[in-house]
Amino acid sequence: MIVAEQKPLKEIINMVSPFKKLLIVGCNECVTVCHAGGRKEVEQLAAALSMAAQKDGRPLEIKEVTLERCCDPEYIEQVRPFIDQYEAVLSCACSVGTQYFADTYPTKWALPALNTSFMGGSLAQGIWAERCAGCGNCILHETGGICPIARCSKRMLNGPCGGSTGGHCEVNPDIPCGWQLIWDRLVALGRIPDYAKIMAAKDWNTSRDGGPRKIVREDLTI
Ligand code: SF4
Numbered sequence: 759m760i761v762a763e764q765k766p767l768k769e770i771i772n773m774v775s776p777f778k779k780l781l782i783v784g785c786n787e788c789v790t791v792c793h794a795g796g797r798k799e800v801e802q803l804a805a806a807l808s809m810a811a812q813k814d815g816r817p818l819e820i821k822e823v824t825l826e827r828c829c830d831p832e833y834i835e836q837v838r839p840f841i842d843q844y845e846a847v848l849s850c851a852c853s854v855g856t857q858y859f860a861d862t863y864p865t866k867w868a869l870p871a872l873n874t875s876f877m878g879g880s881l882a883q884g885i886w887a888e889r890c891a892g893c894g895n896c897i898l899h900e901t902g903g904i905c906p907i908a909r910c911s912k913r914m915l916n917g918p919c920g921g922s923t924g925g926h927c928e929v930n931p932d933i934p935c936g937w938q939l940i941w942d943r944l945v946a947l948g949r950i951p952d953y954a955k956i957m958a959a960k961d962w963n964t965s966r967d968g969g970p971r972k973i974v975r976e977d978l979t980i
């Protein structure tokens with residue numbers, strides 16, 4: 759899932775202050791799971807922005823809506839019947855959803871209420887951690903199912919670096935060393951010789967270094 763968190767309220771208040779009519783849009787997918795931009799967060803944010811506007815003596819009309827998914831055009835279309843009544847969209851979706859609003863309604867400001875952080879999963883209630891950096895050419899089969907790109911602070915393909923200490927990363931001792939995790943997994947799998955294999959330099963063209971990416975499945979296109 760994509761993990762995001764709400765921007766500081768002060769930043770959002772400043773962002774919306776030029777507008778008198780605001781459409782706040784939440785998303786029922788990833789940002790609902792990480793409690794950042796679902797229906798409940800949209801309600802809370804709308805209440806906080808209304809109170810702030812009242813306190814500052816600014817008129818502010820807000821409509822709240824939460825869409826099934828904000829990264830698919832058909833759902834974004836659902837606000838078209840009433841979008842013209844509002845000056846701006848405050849998106850509680852991830853940044854992909856926010857950009858879909860900007861693309862679909864070019865005359866409306868699309869404002870991000872969230873900071874989109876990473877792709878990951880939950881470790882425990884209220885705790886999410888990065889697990890994939892979207893490199894576009896997965897090598898988990900080489901590393902015992904632990905991603906050296908997302909979980910090593912230096913994205914090393916042949917690790918560990920000289921700073922790994924007691925299983926922790928030199929960048930921050932609270933972070934487990936990704937390469938220690940890979941070693942532990944290879945030991946558990948009985949695949950220790952795999953650790954000595956030198957991984958060739960990675961072709962980063964499939965990651966962000968190759969520019970904006972796109973997947974085309976011609977069998978699914980209509
Ligand atoms: S190797 Fe690439 S695709 Fe696989 S988990 Fe790591 S970053 Fe994601």
Ligand code: SF4
Nearest residue numbers: 910919927928935936
């Ligand atoms: S200590 Fe481990 S996780 Fe940290 S940068 Fe070095 S190899 Fe990567």
